Amino acid sequence: MIERARATQGDEAKRDPVRLDEKLHAIAYRRLPHVLAVLCALIVFPLIWMGGLVTTHAAGMAVPDWPNTYGYNLLLYPYYDWFFGPWDLFVEHGHRLLGALAGFVAILLVVASYWQDQRRWFRRLTVLALLLIIVQGLLGGARVLLDQRTLALVHGSVGPLFFALISAIAIMSSRWWHSMGGYFSIETASLECQRTVSKPYLPTIFTRLSLTLLIASYLQLLIGANMRHVLESAEPNWYYTLVLSHVWMATLVLILAILIFFVSRNRGFGDCGVRWLAGSLAGLVVAQICLGVSTWIVKFGVPALFNMPEQAEQFLIVERTFVQTTIITAHVAVGSLILAMSTCLSVRCLRVFWPILMLMPWEKARSKNLFTKSTLSHEPQST
Amino acid sequence: MKRLVGMVHTETSWKENCRPNRIFRVLCNIRLSPTVLLVAVFGLLSVGCTPAPEFRFNEVELEIRRKKLLDKDEQFDDQYRADISRFLSELFGSPDEPRFPELDDEGNPQGLLSTERLQLAAGPVRSDRTGTKFGLYREHCAQCHGISGDGRGPTSAFLNPYPRDFRLGRFKFKSTTGRTPPTEEDLRRILVEGIPGTAMPSFKLLGEEQLDALVDYVKYLSMRGQVERGMIYQIDDVFADDVRLIDWPTEAANTTSPDSVSAVNSTNRENDDELEDQLNYYMDEVYYPYFVNWIEAETSISEVPAPPETLWSDDELRLAGKALYLGKANCVQCHGATGIGDGQTTNFDLWTTNWLETPGVKAVDVRTHQDFIRAGAFPARTMKPRNLRLGVFRGGNRPADIYRRIANGIDGTPMPAASTLEPDEVWALVAYVLRLKDDPLSSNHRLSTVGEKR
Numbered sequence: 001m002i003e004r005a006r007a008t009q010g011d012e013a014k015r016d017p018v019r020l021d022e023k024l025h026a027i028a029y030r031r032l033p034h035v036l037a038v039l040c041a042l043i044v045f046p047l048i049w050m051g052g053l054v055t056t057h058a059a060g061m062a063v064p065d066w067p068n069t070y071g072y073n074l075l076l077y078p079y080y081d082w083f084f085g086p087w088d089l090f091v092e093h094g095h096r097l098l099g100a101l102a103g104f105v106a107i108l109l110v111v112a113s114y115w116q117d118q119r120r121w122f123r124r125l126t127v128l129a130l131l132l133i134i135v136q137g138l139l140g141g142a143r144v145l146l147d148q149r150t151l152a153l154v155h156g157s158v159g160p161l162f163f164a165l166i167s168a169i170a171i172m173s174s175r176w177w178h179s180m181g182g183y184f185s186i187e188t189a190s191l192e193c194q195r196t197v198s199k200p201y202l203p204t205i206f207t208r209l210s211l212t213l214l215i216a217s218y219l220q221l222l223i224g225a226n227m228r229h230v231l232e233s234a235e236p237n238w239y240y241t242l243v244l245s246h247v248w249m250a251t252l253v254l255i256l257a258i259l260i261f262f263v264s265r266n267r268g269f270g271d272c273g274v275r276w277l278a279g280s281l282a283g284l285v286v287a288q289i290c291l292g293v294s295t296w297i298v299k300f301g302v303p304a305l306f307n308m309p310e311q312a313e314q315f316l317i318v319e320r321t322f323v324q325t326t327i328i329t330a331h332v333a334v335g336s337l338i339l340a341m342s343t344c345l346s347v348r349c350l351r352v353f354w355p356i357l358m359l360m361p362w363e364k365a366r367s368k369n370l371f372t373k374s375t376l377s378h379e380p381q382s383t
Numbered sequence: 384m385k386r387l388v389g390m391v392h393t394e395t396s397w398k399e400n401c402r403p404n405r406i407f408r409v410l411c412n413i414r415l416s417p418t419v420l421l422v423a424v425f426g427l428l429s430v431g432c433t434p435a436p437e438f439r440f441n442e443v444e445l446e447i448r449r450k451k452l453l454d455k456d457e458q459f460d461d462q463y464r465a466d467i468s469r470f471l472s473e474l475f476g477s478p479d480e481p482r483f484p485e486l487d488d489e490g491n492p493q494g495l496l497s498t499e500r501l502q503l504a505a506g507p508v509r510s511d512r513t514g515t516k517f518g519l520y521r522e523h524c525a526q527c528h529g530i531s532g533d534g535r536g537p538t539s540a541f542l543n544p545y546p547r548d549f550r551l552g553r554f555k556f557k558s559t560t561g562r563t564p565p566t567e568e569d570l571r572r573i574l575v576e577g578i579p580g581t582a583m584p585s586f587k588l589l590g591e592e593q594l595d596a597l598v599d600y601v602k603y604l605s606m607r608g609q610v611e612r613g614m615i616y617q618i619d620d621v622f623a624d625d626v627r628l629i630d631w632p633t634e635a636a637n638t639t640s641p642d643s644v645s646a647v648n649s650t651n652r653e654n655d656d657e658l659e660d661q662l663n664y665y666m667d668e669v670y671y672p673y674f675v676n677w678i679e680a681e682t683s684i685s686e687v688p689a690p691p692e693t694l695w696s697d698d699e700l701r702l703a704g705k706a707l708y709l710g711k712a713n714c715v716q717c718h719g720a721t722g723i724g725d726g727q728t729t730n731f732d733l734w735t736t737n738w739l740e741t742p743g744v745k746a747v748d749v750r751t752h753q754d755f756i757r758a759g760a761f762p763a764r765t766m767k768p769r770n771l772r773l774g775v776f777r778g779g780n781r782p783a784d785i786y787r788r789i790a791n792g793i794d795g796t797p798m799p800a801a802s803t804l805e806p807d808e809v810w811a812l813v814a815y816v817l818r819l820k821d822d823p824l825s826s827n828h829r830l831s832t833v834g835e836k837r
Contacts, residue, residue, distance in 0.1 A: 058522045061509035070512055086514025147507055150433050232525035233436040236540035243541060300542065300582045314775045316577050317584035319523065 029178035030116040033126070036109040037170035040102055040129075044163045045337065047098040051159055052332035054095050055228060056325045059088035060152055066141040069093050074100060099137055106130045109169070117173065125169055132162045153229035160221055160336040164214075164343040171347045176273065180351050199268030203353035206263045206274070210349050213256040213281075214342040220249040221335050228332070250289055253338075257285040260345070273352065277345045284338055291331040298324040435479050435507075439531045440468060441550060441608065442758035444615045447741050450754070452619055454742045459618075466628040467614040470665065475607045478530050481505045483603060484670065495677055496599050503592070504600035519593055520600045527582060532604030534734070535759060542582045545761050548734050549601055550608020552673065553795040556778035560791045560800065564605070564680040570598045578777045606673055613669035629661050630654070685791055687783045688806045694782060694814050704815025707808055712789075712801055714812070722771035722819050733795035735763045766796060774820030785813045 054060055063069050069077040074096055082093050106129055113126040136158045143151035171177060223246045230239055263269065264278035296303060302312035318324070445464060452459045476482035481501045508518035516522070521530075529536040532549035539546045547554070556573060557565035574594055577585030586594065617628060632654050693700060708714045708722075719725035731739055731746065738744070738760055744751045752763060769776070778788050790809050792800035801809060 058508045058518075059510070061507070064509065064511075085512070086510065088510045088514065088516070089512065147509070148433060230526070230537045231433060231436070232521050232530050232536060233439075234537040236535060236537055239537035240540045300538070301580070304543065309770075310773060313580035313770070313773050316579040317582065318577065318588070319584040319586050320588050 029175045030112075030173070032112045032115075033109060033117050033122075034170065034173040034175070036105055036112050037126075037166060037173050040105040040109060041163065041166045041170050041340070043098060043102045043105060044159075044166055045333065045340075047095065047102055048159055048163060048336045049329060049333040050091065050095040050098055051156065052329040053091050053325070055152065055156065055332070056329050057088055057091055057320075059091045060143060061147060062086070062088035062092040063096070064144065066144045067096075069096065096140075099133075099140065103130075103133050103137060106133045106166075113173075122169075122172060125165075125172070129162065129165050129169055132158070132165060136162055149229055149231060153225050156225045156229060157222055160218070160339050163336050163340045164218075167340040168343050168347045171344050171351075177351060199266070202263060202266055202269050203349070206260065206269070207346070207349040207353055209256055209260050209263065210342060210345045213253065213260060214339070214346045216249060216253050216256060217335070217339045217342050220246065220253055221339055223249060224332070224335055246292075250292060254285055254289060257282045274345060274348050277341065277348065281338065281341050281345060284334060284341065288331065288334045288338060291327060291334060294327045295331045298327050435477070436530045438471070438475075438478060438607070439529065439533060439535070439759070440464060441533070441611050441615065443738050443755055443760045444612050446754055446758040447738055448615050448618045450741050450743060455619075457619070460627075462627055463615075463618050466631065467611065469631055470614060470629055470662075471607060471611055474610065474670070475603070479506045481600075481603060484666070495674065496603055497595075500592075500596040500599040501603055503596035516593065519589075519596055523586065523589075524597065524601075532601070532608060533759070535761075538582075540761070543764070544581060544732075545734070545764070546582070548608075549605040550612065551734065551737070551795070552605045552609040552676075553733060555793045555795055556784075556788075557791075557794065558684045558787060559680050560683065560685045562794065563683045564602075564677050566681050566684060567598050567602075570601055571595075572779070574598065576779065579775050580777060602677060606677060609673045610670050613673065614665065617665070617669065629665070630658060632658060685787060687786050687790075688810075690782050690786070690813070691807075691810055694810065695818070697814065700811050700814045701818055702815075703808075704811035704813070707804070707812050708815055711808070712804060712812060717768040717797065718771055719768070721824055722816075723824075724768040724770040726768055728765055728767060730766050730797040731763055732766050732797075735760075739763060771816050771819045772822075772824070782813055782817060785816055786810065789813065789816075 110126045110130050113123045139155040227242045260278045261282035264275045449459045474484045504519045506518045508522045510516040527536040527546040534546040534548035554565045557569040574586045717726040738755045
């Protein structure tokens with residue numbers, strides 16, 4: 001990558017070769033931070049699933065103390081009692097153990113980033129992630145010690161945020177991220193970018209769509225968390241509003257995901273390394289909507305909207321079956337996965353299309369000339 | 384191209400303006416001081432702290448009384464609400480600490496409710512190291528039925544039918560007759576079997592102990608609601624001219640024992656005696672009758688005679704049932720000639736007619752409902768008679784269940800008790816209803832003709 005960057009930075013390399021080498025070295029790929037970030041993300045997804053199970057089974061208060069578990073240090077609680085004890089204890093203590101593991105990996109990530117990665121902002125980002133997971137742990141502890149369901153709502157809303165952040169960090173520490181760097185002037189970067197994109201307006205649309213999807217999916221998640229942790233004393237109108245908002249927001253997320261999918265499939269878009277992500281995201285959103293409908297059915301019965309009176313009348317809900325709890329929890333976990341994937345998509349978009357995104361607002365008309373056939377070249381235009 | 388690069392894109396300028404870089408630069412400049420963190424954490428905690436839930440007052444019933452009093456040009460004072468609330472909290476405690484008044488001198492609850500079971504079902508959800516779970520009502524029921532058992536849980540507005548309001552003490556599917564409360568077994572059976580076609584699930588995966596606790600808590604909420612309504616009735620029945628229902632002395636606010644009204648401890652003996660008299664009066668007039676009703680329900684189970692052996696096979700029995708259906712029993716009026724429930728559909732259930740029959744309120748004029756909607760009533764929905772051809776019955780599919788629904792009626796609904804029918808006739812109707820699902824609609828006319836010929 002350094003060689004390629006050097007080759008494309010002919011003029012700058014001649015002007016100040018030492019400085020350029022320093023810069024290139026600073027942004028070189030390091031394996032350890034990336035491995036730790038990916039590992040942390042891989043731990044956080046089952047952690048969120050486990051947290052969803054805790055709420056589904058109302059097991060949040062299965063262990064009344066914190067950070068200890070029934071007087072034992074979290075890590076020293078007898079594994080036999082945990083594994084073969086009551087289900088609620090198994091889920092809650094398991095959630096805590098996974099959380100501790102994720103926190104431990106987040107600490108290692110900070111150490112690794114300060115040790116190996118020279119990017120200041122990246123180091124700060126890993127520290128931010130560590131602080132976020134600490135706050136998340138404290139929120140979980142406060143939820144238990146104060147026995148407040150509203151804190152469970154906050155805890156449930158911050159968890160996916162950490163998942164999204166650690167996923168972004170995993171992308172930013174990847175080999176791909178570094179391979180996209182090495183351009184120290186806009187013109188070389190633009191030219192590199194135009195190799196794949198023949199229609200300059202597509203990346204702008206695509207990036208805006210993916211950023212909108214990111215915001216919409218988190219808002220949707222917040223609404224869902226409010227529905228899930230609604231207080232028993234809440235007014236029916238509040239829940240009614242939440243349900244309608246959830247349905248409308250789901251429609252918006254679906255439309256955005258479909259648009260992103262079709263834009264990424266446009267011929268003029270080329271293969272920018274985001275197609276598979278856009279495709280997966282669209283599939284996941286469709287699956288999530290199916291899970292959402294299933295969640296409603298296994299919890300409240302067949303909605304009248306379906307106009308299936310006979311099936312609706314014959315349907316009997318059985319509380320706490322494996323199928324019911326799995327569907328509900330999967331709906332929660334996949335919601336977080338959509339948030340994390342849309343974050344990855346947005347981060348990748350910003351990384352791939354930054355030259356175009358920069359050019360478009362200022363020189364929209366002129367930039368079209370930049371992407372005309374006549375200007376296509378692998379080397380910057382010389383004056 | 385040259386102009387483009389020259390205008391804006393020196394190395395410094397594009398770095399300055401690059402959007403990703405801007406974001407990262409902001410991140411770099413964040414100063415996460417401990418103070419900011421502490422403020423954030425405490426801010427979240429303060430937002431997250433909500434008070435313990437309390438029983439919601441039956442504002443709909445109070446609105447009914449208010450309208451009736453004002454209709455008679457009598458006064459209505461909001462102090463009634465405070466008096467009744469206090470009376471109820473003394474008797475029944477709070478959602479976190481439920482109590483149950485013991486009536487006899489020995490302090491025995493006479494077997495109606497178990498304090499241990501109430502403790503298991505009440506309060507916030509938690510469990511101990513052995514896996515014993517507490518707060519069962521809030522875990523499984525309160526989302527729909529509400530903390531007070533008023534059927535106004537957060538999810539209730541979406542559900543059809545609306546979740547049951549326990550406070551009237553009336554239940555649809557039971558083995559007792561008329562207005563008699565259900566037995567423990569009735570409530571338990573609904574919990575275990577659920578109600579198909581509604582949001583009421585089957586809790587068959589819960590343990591026996593948990594089911595018992597939920598049954599007791601439903602009875603507790605129901606009795607509390609009945610006493611609350613009974614006290615609200617007292618406003619116009621007994622003390623219409625008095626501003627207060629109970630003269631609660633402020634000093635004795637926290638000294639009245641929940642177990643016995645005679646425990647009021649105050650320096651003013653005269654006031655104490657007066658208060659004790661008032662409380663005893665309400666215990667006798669309001670509380671005790673409901674208590675006795677629930678006790679007697681266990682021995683008021685309606686008998687179901689043995690079904691005919693040919694219930695499923697005898698066509699004559701079925702056709703006799705058909706004739707009754709169309710004629711003497713007049714089922715056709717609501718369930719329709721074909722049994723698909725397309726007859727009269729303008730009736731309301733008891734929980735709606737309770738406030739819909741208040742002076743000045745018209746069923747067809749939604750504007751006259753608004754005071755009650757604001758007070759907490761749900762928008763009125765007409766009842767849809769059962770489609771008998773589905774072969775699924777909400778009160779149970781067993782022949783004995785159908786027999787009871789026909790013989791006893793369905794409490795709180797327009798479905799009347801078939802008091803004029805003999806047991807044999809009821810069984811004939813059961814035979815007809817049970818086998819309707821196998822009878823194609825197209826053959827209904829033929830069946831009807833055969834029935835008429837016979």
